[in-house]
Ligand SMILES: Nc1ncnc2c1ncn2[C@@H]1O[C@H](COP(=O)(O)OP(=O)(O)O)[C@@H](O)[C@H]1O
């Protein structure tokens with residue numbers, strides 16, 4: 001794995017995409033009683049003051065438990081959701097929700113967890129890829145478009161002979177390869193892969209991860225690789241952002257995050273990774289307790305209800321994620337500085 005330039009928003013290298021302090025809430029459906037009594041709908045805070053950046057050719061892993069806001073973040077970046085607060089900058093230029101739709105559609109593409117749900121079951125693989133080119137007036141003449149489809153199939157490790165197959169007639173791994181080919185059709189600069197391997201068998205997971213890594217090398221494409229499992233993002237990511245209850249709680253280069261996790265939540269995630277070698281097992285507890293109700297989050301630090309190092313301050317003060325203090329910001333009043341044996 002090659003480490004790319006630092007994407008700390010304060011570093012001099014220009015990021016491809018920069019996320020500055022975005023927040024997003026969803027309005028919850030009201031019951032009939034609430035509706036008739038005029039009670040305002042409750043708002044669920046899916047993202048809270050999220051800041052991060054990704055450089056050209058860099059893979060940023062985003063990891064956290066189910067419901068922590070990973071997909072909402074991906075959807076905000078791709079323009080499928082609009083954050084209420086904060087801004088997104090594409091190569092230093094502010095992205096606008098409406099006006100920059102075309103730029104985003106060409107520059108940022110998403111790959112989803114379930115390739116079957118995102119592919120049209122009645123269209124052949126070739127037709128789907130041709131359609132992706134046609135939507136953006138790419139590929140030129142019919143013959144040139146056909147050649148480009150073959151090229152895309154080869155790029156994702158599939159034989160062009162599969163072009164007439166329907167999605168149900170190929171394997172899950174091949175379907176995810178087609179989703180990736182479709183995303184690559186418009187030559188995006190940034191790929192957001194939202195749990196792209198979570199629905200696949202372990203051996204196929206590794207193949208898809210290798211493919212994404214190869215594509216990054218070949219195309220110098222930036223990626224945001226979302227997963228709920230820290231082990232899955234480890235091998236592909238240059239840097240990792242750890243999310244908890246809608247917040248980024250720690251961001252660091254992958255090696256640094258594994259060698260010296262500073263947030264108690266990250267430490268708990270690392271402790272939960274099974275270690276076959278007993279000498280390498282850590283005595284740190286894995287995370288206990290339930291994820292708090294996102295409609296009723298803790299007042300101070302969002303992790304305070306489950307943190308083994310919680311102090312009274314943690315229940316009243318919300319820690320900031322400091323910007324510009326090196327490449328390992330952590331949202332904790334008392335960041336852990338010990339070196340765990342994981
Ligand atoms: N369209 C929506 N309407 C209401 N709540 C939503 C919507 N999308 C996501 N949420 C809520 O926002 C939170 C974050 O969801 P999500 O981004 O899907 O998390 P993740 O991808 O990490 O599992 C969850 O509590 C989820 O229930």
Ligand SMILES: [Mg+2]
Pocket residue numbers: 070071072194195
């Ligand atoms: Mg998700």
